Amino acid sequence: MYKISEFAEMTGLSKETLRYYAEVKLLEPAYIDPDNNYRYYDDGSYFLAILLVKLRRFGFTIQEMISVMNDESFANLEALLLQKREKIKMQIENLTLKVEEIDCFLASGMEEDE
Incomplete structure (x- = not known):
């Protein structure tokens, strides 16, 4: 599991972007510690984050990215x-x-x- 700061560094996404992606249900943390609300991401989250980085570079809108992520088969x-x-x-x-x-x-x- 990776803290949000570690995950941000790994993916190139800012902590603010990760928080926003969680807010719009685009990329939610794998775990949120109920005691301190720290967000943690896992290796599966990493794959999805890299996909989102690519889609954004290709000019996908947030809504288009949500559509892709909702289609879990990526068909x-x-x-x-x-x-x-x-x-x-x-x-x-x-x-x-x-x-x-x-x-x-x-x-x-x-x-x-x-």
Whole structure:
């Protein structure tokens, strides 16, 4: 069992994030000591925390992460990841078009200066 500070260091999640994840039932401690309310996490919690770190880096919202965690079989995880991948690809395309538009705008302004 790991105290919250140890677990935060292991996972890269802050203690505040771990408390928030517990509050929204995303990642609850494996054990809470009734005497002092210290939170303890176990190795199973570590796997879930690392998954949450990855999902957050992939741009999942809290609600999307809750959906993944509620599906304990993770049966829909691949489909969600593929959807997220497509969304990111579309965002890249849109941003690339904006960059091209900016370049054209800048180029047209430079032509007028000449």
